[in-house]
Amino acid sequence: MLGQPKKLLVMISTLIIVALALSACGAAPAPTPAPPPAATATTAPAVVQATATAVPPPPATPTKAAPVAGACGSLKILYWQAATILNPHLAQGTKDFDASRLVLEPLAAMNPDGVPVPVLAAEVPTIANGGAAKDFTTITWKLKQGVKWSDGTDFTADDVIFTYNYASDEKTAVTTADSFSNIKTIEAPDKFTVKITWKDPNPNFYEAFVTGLGTILQKKQFEAFSGAKAKDGPNLKPVGTGPFMVREMKPDDVVTYDMNPNYRDFKNGKPCFKDVTFKGGGDAPSAAKAVFQTGEADYGWNLQVEASVLVPMANAADSKGILATAPGPNLERLLVNRTNPDASLGDKRSEPGQPHPFLSDLKVRQALAMVIDTTEMAKQLYGPAGDGACQVFATPKAIVSPNIKCSAVTADTFAAANKLLDDAGWAKGSDGIRHKTVGGKDVKMNIVYQTTVNSLRQKEQAFVKDAWEKLGTKVELKSVPAGVYFSSDEANPDTAAKFFTDIEMFTSGPESPDPTNYLKGWTCGEIKTKAGKWSGNNYERACNKDYDALFDQLTKETDAAKRNDLAIKMNELIIKDVVIIPLVARKSVSGYSKALKGIIFNGWDSEEWNIADWAK
């Protein structure tokens, strides 16, 4: 009997040890995606070594001779979302645009300052050089001569016109339709000139055929697959003019490329890489590990990882990579629903004409907006990946309002916000939650606040909730898988477009430095409705006649300075009216191997926009 308690003790301690061991297993539950498998295995050792030594001795090339294309060996790019198609006009996301950009090129790219630079065009048409008409009605592109497709045939204006015909055919159902929708006619006066006439004067004349949205398809290859047959086209192996050509594509997994010997700068030693592996899959944290810790990947895209994880990893003494950020147009924002999302309204839920019981009150919106310390939020949660935002634009500088500054949030701010709510008649009830009788009904400030499933966003939610609950509101958080949230599924009640909550959060931004199309999204005509199948871009269902008047002026104004002034005014109006609550001006964040050279990080175009210049 004496021995028993002892045995029991031993057993308990064994149990605890086992538990500890198991908890360590439990601690790493994430199905951390395996490093790129077989496809890249053959070249892996050499590359890892090169990155590890940090100063890669270039393979024995004659020192004085011109650089030789293919001298840099293999390049491994890791995207945690895998590419599914290489026809950018049918692309589903950035990953597809970027993967196709190695092969297909637009007439001009946007540089990091939002200024177009020629790619397939000989020069960028401007009003100064006569390429763009002063009244914004036409634009004429001169193409480079002597450019060849990777199959050896010539690139001509016919290909550009074909691309327009392909993309403007509704049956093709391209995802890039917006960038072609303002074109009235397109013609080729000669083999190397393309003249575009706009439906209406279009001040954003770099709308078509610029950036990844406007890459040119080869007429010869795609001619038979326009319209309804688009899905059967050679979308996994397009022939391009770019520095690389597709060797093999496995959708949703990996794309391998070889350098293109017909590339126009091939004789000048471009591209430096002989082959490229564009591997997809995993998640952002594992991509960061692959770049900074293991060096498995030379380039890791969109490392949206919590700052407290990413920064130590990138700055570690043995880090194999560099963290690159570029200010971009994207703004993480809270959208304030002006319509009533109450489920009991049935079909009238979140429809115009059903004002929101408390968010239609400007003072409530102001109070909610002022207590969020966006600077602190960006610093703590985003770190290098974003700055606190207080207005719609963070770039380009010309349309950033000088009159809006982020102010620090202190106890005084909360006092002021509380006073605003008190003044507006929203008194705290016995449960501490503000309420008021609106339209004969007692309305409590219960806020449902949705966003996508993403641990960073969930922390933003916690941050906002913390501030708002101090004001005497009750905040219920909701997270929806991104696939559902951003889908256009009409049957699903959880989409961002339906907006069946009070507040929602996501990131969006203008696609081009000219903000006209983007600003259009807040006009009354863009309001999402059930009848309109939730198309349009006015998620907030806010309608302001002053704003619409400014927008009308913007579409007619042709003077650049005045246009910028108008954009600033609209920017300020959105903020004053608290249509959205800006949170973080996000930057593109990617990581690349310390051995990699020539990367110019770009927030306005594909990150691979200058991949021909990359070297090792």
Next chain:
Amino acid sequence: MSQAQATPLNLPSPRMLDTDDFIRKPRSLWSNAWRQFKHHRMAMACLFVLIGLVLVTVFGPLVYTRRIDGIDFVNASKAPELDHPFGTDDIGRDMLARVLWGGRISLSVGVASVLGSITLGMMVGALSGYFGGKLDTGLMRLTDLFLSLPQLPFLLMVIYLFRDTLRTAFGPETGIFLMIVGVIAVTTWMPVARLVRASFLSLKQKEFVEAAHSVGVRTPNIIMRHILPNVLSPVIVAATIGVGGAIITESALSFLGLGFPPDVPSWGRLLNDGRDFLEVAPHVLFFPGLFVSLTVISINYIGDGMRDALDPRKTR
């Protein structure tokens, strides 16, 4: 439970009890089982661990009153220290408070959904095994149907159909609790039903059942008192494994955004949220992981002990 009042198996007739004061107090099935159970030392140790865990999660938040959502960037990602015994996460929320609160959710979801699942499974299995015939065919095809349902799409459908209804009826947290428990129960009862059916098929032929029939015991009593206790041991083992599974399923649902609101810290969610911090702040993962493991291990050992204790062939 109705079995609690089960007739003692070797009961002298009541009249004899009245006349004979010296007869030893009869041992019921359950007191017998308890005597057996006490001899299983691991099971006893684990029982204490589990009771400890339950007490800690139930009363812990009353004693340790720090907020589960208090954001404090100054003290973010702190390793365990006196002020924050379990450290803090990367936005400075106290991990001890979150782990304690998370335990309430994880344990109650785990236990409630398993209870639901075995109740459903035993009902279907017992009916199907005892009565056989068309009822059996029908119920077993239903079981096959549920087994072949792709779980995730099914969950998605159920959740989209009923979330709002339940939310408005019971409030966001209770409503979602009921929904998750229900959903887990409805998708996990099938193995139990098959187990119970198989045991019933063999047991209903046994002599003691015939004997019960011949003395005129009614069918519900035969099922509940004579066959069911003999079927319990595999069911209990299945149930104990199920608790761990249910805790994990809850976290998976929360991770997909279909479970509790994202700021409700269940253990599974804490693990999911912490997985990126393995290197920077391992304590964020360690404590929820420890608690989940302790719970699952304890319940498994308790199940082991109960199986031995309830096995009628193993009576000492």
